[in-house]
Amino acid sequence: MPIIGGSIVAVSDSQIASEALEAIGQLYGVEREAAELDIDARQRLREAKARPILERLHAWLLQRRTQVPNGSGIARAIDY
Template sequence: MKNGAVSSIAQQALGYIQKLYQIEREVIELNPDDRRRSRQEQAKPILDEFHGWLTRHRLQEPNGSSTAKAIDYSLKRWKALVHYLGDGLVPIDNNWIENRIRPIATGRKNWLFAGSLRAGKRTAAIMSLIQSAKLNGHDPFLYLKDILSPLPNQPNSRISELLPHRWLPYFET
């Protein structure tokens, strides 16, 4: 097989995955209970068939081959892969969150030049707070402005109140 060519096994696997994503496009606007129900009715049979397909094809693949490794990866994580079926609030994948944390991962290289290890750790902590604030629907500037004022007087036992997922604004914007 030439570099860049997709094997017929990979194409078949992608066919299952495409069917699952098509279902997600159809149920995205449903409320969580209806989405869960639709997933159970439509996606679960496809996933059951896919699991059997993976198991059968794994027996045909030589140990150590790229295809065997890919199938093993999927089968070992099967429980996590199908978790979304039981909860209409859980997305089919974690692409959304990965796209949100990518700047942090990319920034790690830049933090090597923050001046010192301590400064790099502080930068990483601030970047984590900023990304968490964004993920929780807050304006990062207003969030940091709001929490930095009370922070010096906040008892350690109540620091968690200032985390983005629990934060309630102190000041009006």
């Protein structure tokens, strides 16, 4: 569980899922923006906008994984 201001704070599975879906929504936004571009411009856009989102999401998932019980549904989803 995360510690905030010296207090242990419970993080629910639905809160974790909601935070992950927010990042995934941002990735979909990049793809909507890229839809009208040619392949080279699309690649540059993804590199500039999607890669940082993916890197933050990956780091966030690794950190969150330490906060959920092994074998739980959210742990299995993160491990996937």
